[in-house]
Amino acid sequence: MIIVMSSQAKEEDINRVISKVTGLGLKIHLSEGKFRTIIGVIGDKKLIAGLPVEVMPGVEKVVSVTESYKLVSRDFKHENSVVDVDGVLIGGERLVIMAGPCAVESREQLLESAFAVKKGGAQFLRGGAYKPRTSPYSFQGLEEKGLEMLAEAREATGLKIVTEVVDVQSVEVVREYADVLQIGARNMQNFQLLKAAGKAGKPVLLKRGLAATINEWLNAAEYIMNEGNYNVIFCERGIRTFEDYTRNTLDLSAVAALKLISHLPVIVDPSHGTGRWQLVCPMARAAIATGADGLMIEVHPNPAEALSDGQQSLTPENFMKLTSEVAAIAVPMGRKLL
Ligand code: PEP
Numbered sequence: 001m002i003i004v005m006s007s008q009a010k011e012e013d014i015n016r017v018i019s020k021v022t023g024l025g026l027k028i029h030l031s032e033g034k035f036r037t038i039i040g041v042i043g044d045k046k047l048i049a050g051l052p053v054e055v056m057p058g059v060e061k062v063v064s065v066t067e068s069y070k071l072v073s074r075d076f077k078h079e080n081s082v083v084d085v086d087g088v089l090i091g092g093e094r095l096v097i098m099a100g101p102c103a104v105e106s107r108e109q110l111l112e113s114a115f116a117v118k119k120g121g122a123q124f125l126r127g128g129a130y131k132p133r134t135s136p137y138s139f140q141g142l143e144e145k146g147l148e149m150l151a152e153a154r155e156a157t158g159l160k161i162v163t164e165v166v167d168v169q170s171v172e173v174v175r176e177y178a179d180v181l182q183i184g185a186r187n188m189q190n191f192q193l194l195k196a197a198g199k200a201g202k203p204v205l206l207k208r209g210l211a212a213t214i215n216e217w218l219n220a221a222e223y224i225m226n227e228g229n230y231n232v233i234f235c236e237r238g239i240r241t242f243e244d245y246t247r248n249t250l251d252l253s254a255v256a257a258l259k260l261i262s263h264l265p266v267i268v269d270p271s272h273g274t275g276r277w278q279l280v281c282p283m284a285r286a287a288i289a290t291g292a293d294g295l296m297i298e299v300h301p302n303p304a305e306a307l308s309d310g311q312q313s314l315t316p317e318n319f320m321k322l323t324s325e326v327a328a329i330a331v332p333m334g335r336k337l338l
């Protein structure tokens, strides 16, 4: 249930409603918008149904929510959410670009990538220190050593760091180094990990599962928000279909759908979404034209030598080309890149 307070509601009206709800043992989530406060009520459905709040002073209306998610919904918060990562805003007028190698391979490779993506206009350096690989014989990542290299690259460039956390045990160490915790496609429904990330006190980039519906994805975000962490960013990265020319099928309609349903920012990863570097730039342009708030792009100083995902990684030169093309598409969308 969502309680929409009137724009004239006084603080004491809001507090009275909150005490009524919490007094019954129900949990609340507050959304204090520019014009009105919205109170999300969570708990036993029977108790909620009997709540006599509709007639309380300052209450405009009560909306019963039939979906299994609430906090991610635009019913709960009408305005777009902007996630503030120490001054870099995700979901505002300026588009956000997260770029870098698939995996942190060495200090030199990472620093070279970091300076290249910074030059191209990225605000975030990406790079996996823990890699969820299909084969156990593939490069698995440098783990904490890789995190240290990411932190060094942040010092050297001023870029923010987004990196993947693959299990509950490593949340603690990853949160020490990362500015944004990435939850990968293979872990989108790892509910224990979602809860741990929700408690970690850092913004979370939630990638779409390989075979997840939009509804399942929204519910995954709800798990994080239900822990009190409202700084969640969706990342569409393609889903499995019968098509095998591309690695995945990049579902840009999901971006438009999420913008309708949710207030949270949405970015797009055309690198994993296509699996082919030649398709990354066209799909990046399309993503911004669809209304995405930013992009995640794999960039490697020498894709032919990459230890993972070289075939979908852009050279620094091609990344520069991508950002200049994306900057042009941003203008008619009322957005800007740099
Ligand atoms: C990644 O971005 O490093 C990654 C592994 O992507 P995904 O989880 O989308 O496959």
Ligand code: MN
Pocket: 102, 103, 272, 298, 308, 309
């Ligand atoms: Mn990759």
